Amino acid sequence: MDWLEETGDGDTTISANKGHISCSQAHTSTSDWPLQDKQLDSPDSTCQERLVDALIQVSWFIYVLSSQMLEEKIIIFVRNELKELKEDLLPESSGAAERWRHEAEVQGSEEAEQRQKDREDLLKIALRFLRRMKQDPLADALQSQSRAVICQQKLKSNLRKKFQCLFEGLAKAGEPTFLEQIYTELSISQACSREVKDLPESGKTEASQALQNAPTVTCETVLGPLFRPGGSVRTLLTKGVAGIGKTVLTQKFILDWAQGKAHHGIQLVFPFTFRELSLLKEKNYSLVGLLHLFFPETKEAEVCRFEDFQVLFIFDGLDESRLRLDFHNSQIVTDVTERTSVEVLLTNLIRGTLLPTVRLWVSTRPAAASQIPPELIGSVAEVTGFGELQKQEYFSKKLKSREQVRRITSHMETLRSLRIMCHIPVFCWISAEVLDYVLKTNNKGSVPQTLADVYLHFLVVQTKKANEKYHTSGQTDELWNKESKKTIFTLGKLAFDHLEEGNVFYESDLESGGIDPKVALVYSGLLVDIGDDRTKLKQEKVFCFAHLSIQEFLAGLYVLLMFTNNSVDLLRKKQLPPDLLVSLQYKTNLKRLLQKAIDRALTRPNGDLDQFVHFLLGLSLETNQSVLRGLLMKTGTTTQVKNDLVKYIKKKLGECPSPERSIFLLECLKELNDQSLEEEIQQFLRPGLIFEKKPSPSQWSAVAFILLSSKQQLNIFDLKTFSASDEGLLWLRPVVTASQRALLSDSGLSSRSCQALVPVLSSKTCSLRELDLSNNDLYDAGVTQLSVGLTSPSCRLDTLRMSGCLIGENGCRSLFLALQSNPAHLKELDLSFNHPGDAVLDLLSAAVLDPRWKLETLKYSQTQKRSVFCQFSLDPNTAATNLQLSENNRCATLGEELPRPERPRMISNWTQVLCGEGVTGRSYWEVKWSGRVNIGVRTAG
Numbered sequence: 016m017d018w019l020e021e022t023g024d025g026d027t028t029i030s031a032n033k034g035h036i037s038c039s040q041a042h043t044s045t046s047d048w049p050l051q052d053k054q055l056d057s058p059d060s061t062c063q064e065r066l067v068d069a070l071i072q073v074s075w076f077i078y079v080l081s082s083q084m085l086e087e088k089i090i091i092f093v094r095n096e097l098k099e100l101k102e103d104l105l106p107e108s109s110g111a112a113e114r115w116r117h118e119a120e121v122q123g124s125e126e127a128e129q130r131q132k133d134r135e136d137l138l139k140i141a142l143r144f145l146r147r148m149k150q151d152p153l154a155d156a157l158q159s160q161s162r163a164v165i166c167q168q169k170l171k172s173n174l175r176k177k178f179q180c181l182f183e184g185l186a187k188a189g190e191p192t193f194l195e196q197i198y199t200e201l202s203i204s205q206a207c208s209r210e211v212k213d214l215p216e217s218g219k220t221e222a223s224q225a226l227q228n229a230p231t232v233t234c235e236t237v238l239g240p241l242f243r244p245g246g247s248v249r250t251l252l253t254k255g256v257a258g259i260g261k262t263v264l265t266q267k268f269i270l271d272w273a274q275g276k277a278h279h280g281i282q283l284v285f286p287f288t289f290r291e292l293s294l295l296k297e298k299n300y301s302l303v304g305l306l307h308l309f310f311p312e313t314k315e316a317e318v319c320r321f322e323d324f325q326v327l328f329i330f331d332g333l334d335e336s337r338l339r340l341d342f343h344n345s346q347i348v349t350d351v352t353e354r355t356s357v358e359v360l361l362t363n364l365i366r367g368t369l370l371p372t373v374r375l376w377v378s379t380r381p382a383a384a385s386q387i388p389p390e391l392i393g394s395v396a397e398v399t400g401f402g403e404l405q406k407q408e409y410f411s412k413k414l415k416s417r418e419q420v421r422r423i424t425s426h427m428e429t430l431r432s433l434r435i436m437c438h439i440p441v442f443c444w445i446s447a448e449v450l451d452y453v454l455k456t457n458n459k460g461s462v463p464q465t466l467a468d469v470y471l472h473f474l475v476v477q478t479k480k481a482n483e484k485y486h487t488s489g490q491t492d493e494l495w496n497k498e499s500k501k502t503i504f505t506l507g508k509l510a511f512d513h514l515e516e517g518n519v520f521y522e523s524d525l526e527s528g529g530i531d532p533k534v535a536l537v538y539s540g541l542l543v544d545i546g547d548d549r550t551k552l553k554q555e556k557v558f559c560f561a562h563l564s565i566q567e568f569l570a571g572l573y574v575l576l577m578f579t580n581n582s583v584d585l586l587r588k589k590q591l592p593p594d595l596l597v598s599l600q601y602k603t604n605l606k607r608l609l610q611k612a613i614d615r616a617l618t619r620p621n622g623d624l625d626q627f628v629h630f631l632l633g634l635s636l637e638t639n640q641s642v643l644r645g646l647l648m649k650t651g652t653t654t655q656v657k658n659d660l661v662k663y664i665k666k667k668l669g670e671c672p673s674p675e676r677s678i679f680l681l682e683c684l685k686e687l688n689d690q691s692l693e694e695e696i697q698q699f700l701r702p703g704l705i706f707e708k709k710p711s712p713s714q715w716s717a718v719a720f721i722l723l724s725s726k727q728q729l730n731i732f733d734l735k736t737f738s739a740s741d742e743g744l745l746w747l748r749p750v751v752t753a754s755q756r757a758l759l760s761d762s763g764l765s766s767r768s769c770q771a772l773v774p775v776l777s778s779k780t781c782s783l784r785e786l787d788l789s790n791n792d793l794y795d796a797g798v799t800q801l802s803v804g805l806t807s808p809s810c811r812l813d814t815l816r817m818s819g820c821l822i823g824e825n826g827c828r829s830l831f832l833a834l835q836s837n838p839a840h841l842k843e844l845d846l847s848f849n850h851p852g853d854a855v856l857d858l859l860s861a862a863v864l865d866p867r868w869k870l871e872t873l874k875y876s877q878t879q880k881r882s883v884f885c886q887f888s889l890d891p892n893t894a895a896t897n898l899q900l901s902e903n904n905r906c907a908t909l910g911e912e913l914p915r916p917e918r919p920r921m922i923s924n925w926t927q928v929l930c931g932e933g934v935t936g937r938s939y940w941e942v943k944w945s946g947r948v949n950i951g952v953r954t955a956g
Contacts, residue, residue: 096137135165163324166316167282173312174284175273178266198267199409199440201260203253203396235277238268241327241374241394248393249367250375254384255398258441258562261378264398265331283321285310286329289336290557295357296338302351302360302369319351326373328364333379333386335559342366342388365391400438409440413447423450426463433469441562445473452476465686466626467633470568471642474503477541495645503646505530506541507573510566511585514627522556532556541565564626571630572643578608580648586611601649606656609635610663613683617667617676625679632660633686661689668692668713677716678723678749692717710738715746722750733758741767748774752781760789760816766797776804776812784811789818789845795826802833810837816845818874823941827851831858838868845874850941885932885940893929900928909946 145154180193241248255261265286271277272284285306300308307314338358345362348355348369363369365377365387377387381397401409406427410420423446427433436442449463449472463469478499495503505528509520525532542558560566577583582591584604591604612631616624633639636657640647664680664687684692692713710718718737732754737743739762744751751757752775759768768791775781793801798817804810822830827846834841844859851859856875862868889904897912907928934952942950 092133093137096134162316162318163282166312166318169312169315170283170310171273171275173310174269174286178270178273194263194267194270197409197412198263199401199405199412201264201398201400201405201440203264203398238278238376241376249371250365250377250387250392251394251396252384252387252392253376253378253396253398254381255378255400256380256439258439258564259398259400260440261398262331263440265329265376265378269329280325281327282324283326284329285326286331289330289332289334289338290559292330292357292361293335293337294557299354299356300360301354302364304354305357305360321351321370322372326370327376328373329376329378330361331378333377334383336383336386340365340386342391367391401440401443402438406437406443409443410447413444414451419451419454422454423447426450433466436564439562442564445469445562445565448476449473465633465688467568467571467630467636467639467686470565470630471634471639473565474541474568474572475642478503493645495643500646501528502530503569504528504573504576507569507576510560510569511573514566514570514624520558522558525558532558541569567627568630571627571634574608574612574631575634576647578605584608584611586615602653602656605635606659609656609660613664613667613680616679620676622676622679625682629682629686632683636688638688657687657689660687661691665692665713668716669711677712678720681716681720710746712746715743719747719749722747723753730754731756731758734762739763741765741771744768745771748772751775751783752778755782756785756787757783758787760787760791762791764788764791764793766793766800769793769797769801772801773804776801776810777807779809781809781811785814785816786812787814787816788820789816791820793817793820793822793826795823795829798822798826799829802829805830805833806836808837811840813840813869814843815841816843817849818845819848822846822849822851824850824852824855827855827859831855831862834862834868834870838862838865838870840869842869843872843874844870847874847876849875851875885934885938887930887932887940889928890931893927895926895928897926898928904931 348363522532574585612628616628862870898907899910
């Protein structure tokens with residue numbers, strides 16, 4: 016058998032048995048082969064020797080062939096890489112842009128990382144040869160561009176590793192979840208930019224929920240203006256309440272960019288948090304030095320200039336900043352290498368004196384947004400959390416079980432506080448944790464019914480997890496062991512001490528309470544470590560509570576702990592006698608403590624203590640304290656204390672607080688599991704009965720509370736169903752705020768109601784889109800008052816109907832001016848059967864054609880345009896003898912009675928005069944008078 020055959024044309028074929036290997040045009044000389052002088056078919060060779068010799072020949076052939084293939088591959092690789100290096104010198108070329116996009120998509124693999132290393136080595140060789148060729152300018156350009164590309168790839172790789180996991184609530188102590196597995200799209204609104212700093216946290220969450228009714232946009236749409244060619248937007252401000260998802264939104268954006276899925280026009284992204292920047296408050300850096308500190312890849316690539324790149328700086332959490340940003344008196348810095356304080360660097364970066372070509376994205380809670388002057392903000396967006404479908408999607412991803420999802424969403428509908436707060440992603444996480452625990456432990460009868468109940472279960476869940484992690488199996492049976500008691504007590508103290516100052520504290524604060532910060536993070540499950548390991552700084556670690564509501568809950572628990580365990584009334588700042596635990600003393604002092612909490616909350620018009628008081632009241636119940644047995648030295652609230660508190664709250668309701676404060680008091684009753692007032696008021700919710708018996712102030716508040724607590728979304732509110740009066744509207748004003756459509760027509764309203772509607776239209780919590788005030792005697796004065804609310808940027812009415820409201824030219828002019836200042840929402844305006852006058856109608860008609868206005872439909876009576884309305888004259892034959900007519904019988908003056916002959920149409924026992932003209936159908940006229948005058952209409956005959 017021939018193992019090796021050589022054909023005449025230079026082809027070589029190696030064959031063995033039925034298989035063969037062939038290589039055409041190998042261009043190898045047999046003179047280079049080993050054993051060339053030895054004949055393989057020598058009769059002196061054994062079969063085994065010939066086989067070995069053949070294998071040696073084959074191995075040599077493969078070696079030669081592989082060397083040639085390797086040479087060819089190296090040449091192709093170098094040729095392609097040199098071509099790409101050439102493209103890097105022309106970054107505007109489509110080839111370079113497309114290649115960068117493709118490399119971003121496949122980055123992260125071992126192959127991609129190895130290729131990146133190969134490219135860096137080849138770059139060094141290319142630069143060496145260019146400089147030997149005296150092509151220094153070309154080498155410098157290549158080096159600059161290539162370093163940027165290398166920097167970008169390393170930056171993306173590091174950011175992808177940093178942001179690919181989401182630690183829900185527990186920060187680094189929790190079980191990481193891949194962001195893409197749990198992320199649910201958030202609602203974002205560009206409809207409003209006003210502050211809500213005067214709202215309580217519960218009011219802010221309602222405000223965010225209300226904003227979900229405004230048009231929502233995607234993250235791409237929000238960020239689009241930042242990188243639009245020729246665009247004027249340099250800085251984007253994203254606002255939202257605590258836990259609404261601002262940080263997760265930026266995290267998802269960064270991850271999408273780092274994975275090459277979106278935002279391809281951005282070359283470099285530098286994300287910071289104000290928390291970590293605050294740690295450098297006493298340090299001085301240049302901007303380049305700061306970037307090199309936080310992003311070492313920029314230092315490795317020696318990137319020091321950023322003007323030629325599309326750069327985005329992200330600053331998350333302005334509300335948690337301890338830096339003083341002075342935009343009026345701060346030092347001016349224009350050089351990226353100049354060293355100064357971090358405060359000055361940020362001020363100049365935001366102001367645009369430093370790196371004016373870069374783009375900025377700042378996120379904050381609403382109350383802190385005013386730290387940046389509005390003229391420096393190019394665009395404002397509000398993160399409004401989850402809508403109903405998004406809640407369902409989140410719970411489906413989180414719980415996996417359809418039955419659990421159904422139960423949790425059904426349960427949320429029964430509790431207004433939970434339903435409102437569950438549009439906040441963090442609260443969805445808390446609810447999912449609690450309900451998952453309850454369902455898994457088969458505690459079907461212990462499904463949380465109040466806000467305090469939910470958070471108490473949450474505390475139990477986190478404590479159980481911590482006990483399982485830090486104790487042996489024999490110790491985990493005791494829920495409130497020594498370690499857990501110390502941890503909860505210290506965290507409660509921090510929560511209470513920082514309740515009115517903010518929720519950020521330091522490592523030393525934990526250590527002073529005897530808690531290891533590393534243990535506390537996992538042990539409690541209530542903290543977030545807001546430090547950043549990437550800076551490798553040795554400053555003190557910074558912590559905060561996972562959500563403001565968790566801080567408020569722990570503060571309430573701490574007040575109760577100090578009262579029962581240490582005989583201290585923190586609210587009255589009073590050390591109680593040591594015999595506090597004697598039954599009578601305990602009842603009396605506990606009642607005083609809780610009443611003091613209610614009184615203090617009522618004095619805070621912005622309601623910032625509302626949730627704290629709700630938690631404190633809920634924890635005082637015996638049903639909740641039974642869970643705390645072992646943590647509290649004495650548990651249980653007697654029926655007498657609860658009944659006294661219910662009476663006290665009802666007494667406060669009877670003192671006619673504002674409707675908003677009344678809702679707070681009714682929520683207090685809810686936390687005490689008292690439904691007596693709600694049951695009492697149910698009769699008023701049956702059609703017709705409300706007119707037979709006038710409700711008291713507390714009953715009016717209960718009506719509003721029940722409507723707001725309804726499972727059904729308040730799409731339409733019709734005042735006539737309850738009470739067609741100014742008083743009814745005043746008490747049910749919170750319901751109007753929460754409704755989509757308010758039907759207030761034919762309700763006997765006056766200008767007093769217009770004044771009451773101003774705070775509704777100006778409220779950030781307002782969901783109102785349609786307002787019908789037709790056929791109420793509002794007059795010019797009422798519309799002028801209403802116009803104050805219509806000017807508010809928070810007002811997002813798209814339909815306003817005021818047909819037949821006795822509005823004249825002055826009132827309509829006020830209305831026009833109000834709409835002119837806020838033209839972006841109203842689509843339909845009904846002014847029929849009023850008298851706006853030709854001039855105002857011309858202005859409103861022009862507004863329909865003005866692209867700056869959204870107004871599409873303007874309704875008015877056709878006769879109004881020609882100023883044809885009823886012009887009456889007085890009939891002398893009907894005038895009483897003490898009335899004197901003048902001005903062509905258009906004016907009547909009361910005077911002395913004059914002798915006149917009897918007239919058939921004169922009514923002798925009334926001082927009156929009739930008009931000479933009759934009217935048919937619907938008519939409009941105006942009368943001016945002074946003194947006491949009655950005006951009426953009667954039928955002819």
